[in-house]
Amino acid sequence: MGVSASYQIQDLPLQWRSAPRRWGHPLHSLCSYFAMFPPQLAHFFVDWLTEPGDAVYDPFSGRGTVPLEAVLQGRRGYGSDANPLAVVLSQAKTRVPSKRTLLKRLAEIEASFVPSDVSIADEPANIAMLYSDDTLRQLVWLKKQLDRTDDTDCFWVATILGMLHANHNKSGVPRGFSISMPNTFAMAPGYVAKYIKEHGLVRPEVDVFDMLRTRLERLDLPTAKRSGGKTWTHDATAPPPSWLVKQRPKLIFTSPPYLQVIKYGKYNWVRLWFLGETSSEVDQRLMASSSLTRYLGFMKSVSENLKKVVADDGYVCFVIGDVRRGEEDLNLAQAVWDDVLQDQGWHLHGIIADEIPQNRKVSRIWKHNSGRATKVDRLLLLSPTAQNLPDVIPSSWTQQLSFANKHSLNS
Structure with missing residues (x-):
């Protein structure tokens, strides 16, 4: 018997925080990436809100955590990003050679x-x-x-x-x-x-x-190629490709950039050299602004496009961290809901606070700038129309997913 999700929605972080810290397929650690959420988080939402065969999409795919978790659980994993580094990492995890x-x-x-x-x-x-x-x-x-x-x-x-x-x-x-x-x-x-x-x-x-x-030898690769999805270069403020709209993903799970937290190109200049790219050109393509007005305009374009993509009975979850503004923390997720999403007609299931252990944040190394690191991530869980959330069946986290076993932990 599941637990009523709507009744205990604020307790959901206990589900993925109960997993071992090192839980997850070895491919998740193929290459590090800034501002990456843990595979436990992606796993929980893919398992909870989709069924095998459904499409799952991340328009800011980063290192490919969401598409990989989708593929491992027998879903179709799609990812796009404006950062060429992210596209390579995500493609490697959706189309895995033997x-x-x-x-x-x-x-x-x-x-x-x-x-x-x-x-x-x-x-x-x-x-x-x-x-x-x-x-x-x-x-x-x-x-x-x-x-x-x-x-x-x-x-x-x-x-x-x-x-x-x-x-x-x-x-x-x-x-x-x-x-x-x-x-x-x-x-x-x-x-x-x-x-x-x-x-x-x-x-x-x-x-x-x-x-x-x-x-x-350490990557637990499949014995035969697994083409479980697709990754492509895309600016999330641009119209989605028509083929993706036809796929109607059941879940869009993503973490958009925050308010000028980091320059992805600047701190990846070595990796971009290998890709034949320059850090300055990459950073020019990516959203990075300290202007709340500009950020909300960016999120308006992104969410309008995602409403064209997500299935009518599907879900969208934005992971948006609080941002330090002067001496106070700005609840950016709440601002996005109040000033953007509410007017677009989305149904809000809730804004879920997920407190982040500070010793796990990469940005703590910046010493006097470390206060800019968000202490709380908030999950904005939405649907295009009003609907009930499925019951939550807690995961045991006792089994790692592999390409040999495409079933979720709850099977």
Whole structure:
């Protein structure tokens, strides 16, 4: 017997907060990403509000958490984003090649690699300071050979992006290809250069191909390709593609950008180099503003488009964090409802407060700026028309999902 969702809607965070912190398929950690919500959260809503075969969509797909959870639970997972980094990461999780195919492709690229034929003379100094010459030649070769429009190559690109920079373990062994760096973000090039000089950091000699093969062993990949969805480049303020409107997703679950919390391009300049992109150009494409008026206008366009997409009996959930404005926290989700969504005719099931443990927030590392980090995420749960929510059946969280078992935890 389920628990009445409408009666205890404010208690819903207890459902996903009860899961082990490290719960989730290994592919969720393929590459880190700023402002990512945990897979437990996405899993709960996909399991609760959809059935196998339904379509699930995230218009700000980030690292692909929602589409991956959809695919793992036998749904169709769709994701779009204006950030090319997000598109690659999400595509890798909706169209997952087999381990055998991936190893075969990597062997082909390695067999054609002749170090003396690969020039690194024209690579930016900011990149060259991170990698040994031999490692950089391997990366440059992979960069030239991999075609991210191909599913197998795209998966390798995403895997490489997750290893381009990482810290070293306590014994000094590199976890990635670079000097010891945080794996979530890349500090400004000037800061990194100064840090290297002050601490005498030495570029590690690592074999990229060997490290990639080792990484693959930990990802619990399918024995046959899983094409469970699709990812594409899209500005959420632009009209949705007609084919998506025909799909009528049962659930749209997403976390739009907040009020100027972070520059996604600026702190991913190393990964964007591998994608042939520049951080300044990427940040120009993405919503980042401290103007509440502009933000509400942005959300108006986004929500108007999503109303054309979601199924008549479907649901939309926005995850929107509180934002520090001066000495006070702004309940941004409430502002979006009051000033935008209410006038569009959405049915509000509730605004659910989900308090975030501060030791889990990436932005705590910014010291004097850390107060800008949101302490509360709020989930704006909507439907295009009035309807009842299904009962909640608590998850046991005792079983990890895999591609071999496409059933949800509650099966």
